[in-house]
Amino acid sequence: xxxxxxxxxxxxxxxxxxxxxxxxxxxxxxxxxxxxxxxxxxxxxxxxxxxxxxxxxxxxxxxxxxxxxxxxxxxxxxxxxxxxxxxxxxxxxxxxxxxxxxxxxxxxxxxxxxxxxxxxxxxxxxxxxxxxxxxxxxxxxxxxxxxxxxxxxxxxxxxxxxxxxxxxxxxxxxxxxxxxxxxxxxxxxxxxxxxxxxxxxxxxxxxxxxxxxxxxxxxxxxxxxxxxxxxxxxxxxxxxxxxxxxxxxxxxxxxxxxxxxxxxxxxxxxxxxxxxxxxxxxxxxxxxxxxxxxxxxxxxxxxxxxxxxxxxxxxxxxxxxxxxxxxxxxxxxxxxxxxxxxxxxxxxxxxxxxxxxxxxxxxxxxxxxxxxxxxxxxxxxxxxxxxxxxxxxxx
Numbered sequence: 193x194x195x196x197x198x199x200x201x202x203x204x205x206x207x208x209x210x211x212x213x214x215x216x217x218x219x220x221x222x223x224x225x226x227x228x229x230x231x232x233x234x235x236x237x238x239x240x241x242x243x244x245x246x247x248x249x250x251x252x253x254x255x256x257x258x259x260x261x262x263x264x265x266x267x268x269x270x271x272x273x274x275x276x277x278x279x280x281x282x283x284x285x286x287x288x289x290x291x292x293x294x295x296x297x298x299x300x301x302x303x304x305x306x307x308x309x310x311x312x313x314x315x316x317x318x319x320x321x322x323x324x325x326x327x328x329x330x331x332x333x334x335x336x337x338x339x340x341x342x343x344x345x346x347x348x349x350x351x352x353x354x355x356x357x358x359x360x361x362x363x364x365x366x367x368x369x370x371x372x373x374x375x376x377x378x379x380x381x382x383x384x385x386x387x388x389x390x391x392x393x394x395x396x397x398x399x400x401x402x403x404x405x406x407x408x409x410x411x412x413x414x415x416x417x418x419x420x421x422x423x424x425x426x427x428x429x430x431x432x433x434x435x436x437x438x439x440x441x442x443x444x445x446x447x448x449x450x451x452x453x454x455x456x457x458x459x460x461x462x463x464x465x466x467x468x469x470x471x472x473x474x475x476x477x478x479x480x481x482x483x484x485x486x487x488x489x490x491x492x493x494x495x496x497x498x499x500x501x502x503x504x505x506x507x508x509x510x511x512x513x514x515x516x517x518x519x520x521x522x523x524x525x526x527x528x529x530x531x532x533x534x535x536x537x538x539x540x541x542x543x544x545x546x547x548x549x550x551x552x553x554x555x556x557x558x559x560x561x562x563x564x565x566x567x568x569x570x571x572x573x574x575x576x577x578x579x580x581x582x583x584x585x586x587x
Contacts, residue, residue, distance in 0.1 A: 199469045202336035207385045208327040214381025216343050218278075221374025223351025225285055226250075227454055228359060228367035232292070233302050234436040242299045244433045244558030247550065249306035254314035254547035262404060262540025265319040266533065274323065275382050277316035278375055284308050285372035292365035317543050322536040324527070326387045334524040335469060341520035342465030345512065349458025356451025404537025407530070414529050414538065417522045420481075420583045422545030427577040428488050428515045429546075430553035431495065432457065435508070437566045438495055443504045456505040460491075460512030468520050480521040482584045488514025489577040496570035 203209050233242045264273060288305045291297055328336045358367050408415040435453045439445040445452070468480060491510030498504040523542065530538040561569045 199335075199466065200339065202328045202332040202339055205328050205332065207387045208324075208332075208336060210381040210384050211327055212339065212343060214378040215340075216347065217377035218374045219344055219347035220351045220354070221285070221371035223347045223454075223458075224355045224358075224367045224374075225288070225351075225371035227352040227355035227451060228364040229288075229302060229306065230433065231355070231359060231436060231450060232297065232364045233299055236297070236299050236302075239558075239562055241558045241562055242302075243436055244430070244554035245299075245303050246306045247430075247433045247554050249303045250310045250313070251547045252551045253307065253310035254317065254543050255551075257311065257314035258318050258540040258544045258547065259402070259404075259537070261315045261318045262322070262537035264315070265322045265536030265540075270319050270323040270326070270536075271382060271385060271387065273319045274316055275379065277312050277319070278378055278382070280312045281309065281316070282372050282375035282379070284312060285368050285375070289365045289368035289372060292363070292368065314543070314547070318536055318540040321523075321527070321539040321542070323387075325532070325535065327385075330528070333527055337524040337527055338465060338469035338471070338520050341516055341523075342462055342469060345458050345461030345465055345516055347458070349455045349462060352451045352454030352458070356455075359451075402537075403534050404541050407534045407538060408541060411529060414526055416583070417526055418541055418545055420580065421519060421522045421542070422549045423580050423583070424485065424488070424515070424518055424577070425546045426549035426553045427573050427580065428492075428511065429550045430557045431492060431511060431570065431573065433554050433558060434561050434566050434569065437561055438498070438504065438570075441566060442495075442498050443501055445501070445504075449501070449504075452501075453504060453508045456508035457512035460509035460514075461516040464513040464516035465520065468517065468524075471521070477521045477525055478584055480517050482581060484514045484516070484518030484521070485577055485581050485584065486514070487517060489574045490514070492570050492574035492577065496567045496574065 203212060229246055230243045233246045236242070261273075284305065291301060291305065324336050324340070325333050355367050358364075358370075408418055432454070435457075436450050439450040439453055443449055464484070471477070471480065487510050491507045491512070491514055494503060494507030494510060496507075498507055526538065526542060527535075557569050557573070
């Protein structure tokens with residue numbers, strides 16, 4: 193019982209409990225929509241290039257908008273910013289459902305609607321990340337980061353599994369409509385929170401959007417992890433956009449198999465999140481970071497040469513486990529180290545790095561997979577991932 197309490201200790205804070213359960217419902221809807229959107233893009237075109245473009249459009253706006261969003265998070269009430277962004281996401285999902293129901297969905301329009309979602313996400317994400325400390329206090333911040341990852345990846349497992357059934361039974365429009373409905377939960381939890389996410393008046397709070405860059409440059413552990421996590425994202429996240437091609441070409445699966453692969457990624461990530469949440473404050477994070485790189489690389493290799501469903505699911509499970517052993521551990525170190533006055537801008541750098549790496553990776557890997565085969569690309573990404581181990585041994 194004591195060990196269980198230690199693992200979930202951030203939930204003792206009322207505002208964080210509200211945030212946690214509201215996000216839990218909303219994130220299932222988000223992954224439900226993303227899985228349906230990627231499949232719809234592939235179903236309309238038969239090309240991984242378009243699934244990559246959908247992912248790029250969702251993520252790329254963060255690269256350009258996140259610095260301004262981080263500055264907003266340090267200067268204005270975070271709760272209000274998140275409320276406005278989440279309301280916009282509700283409207284985006286509802287309009288996407290209407291577009292598909294009216295038979296007006298085209299690959300180009302899917303990319304446009306994904307771009308709208310990306311703009312809203314670029315405002316929401318840095319603010320939510322920097323809001324965590326007010327919901328938990330500094331003593332439970334690292335645990336909250338790990339629980340957020342567990343929650344995110346449970347949704348990654350449940351959302352695609354639900355999407356697989358709905359795609360086969362009623363089509364993608366219902367996936368988008370249910371995502372719109374899920375935002376009601378997170379908006380309700382935000383209204384019930386007492387914390388407002390007020391700006392700090394500490395030195396640095398009123399300076400420009402690049403104050404976060406100066407902070408990272410003057411704090412080598414933070415700067416190093418910001419670079420390393422971007423490279424891990426470059427070598428890992430683009431695999432998700434190639435899973436429809438893996439399901440069809442390597443495993444002879446379709447909607448259900450694709451959803452199964454995404455759910456396996458989520459299941460591995462949930463297990464990793466629990467392990468990260470159990471990590472005691474005195475334990476060195478570098479063991480988790482190195483293990484994450486090795487396990488993710490192994491998952492990519494297994495996916496590259498999978499010839500049956502069990503091998504495919506195993507590779508997807510290892511990929512999810514490895515990435516989440518690495519990413520939340522690195523984020524916890526950055527969150528704890530960042531000064532309150534620049535926390536929003538430092539977390540904006542975090543989201544910028546991951547957001548830039550993912551579309552760049554998708555832009556390269558999608559066309560290469562179409563031209564040379566998905567196996568060659570996955571094996572190359574595994575080799576790149578292993579090379580990043582060198583960065584975890586620098587002192």
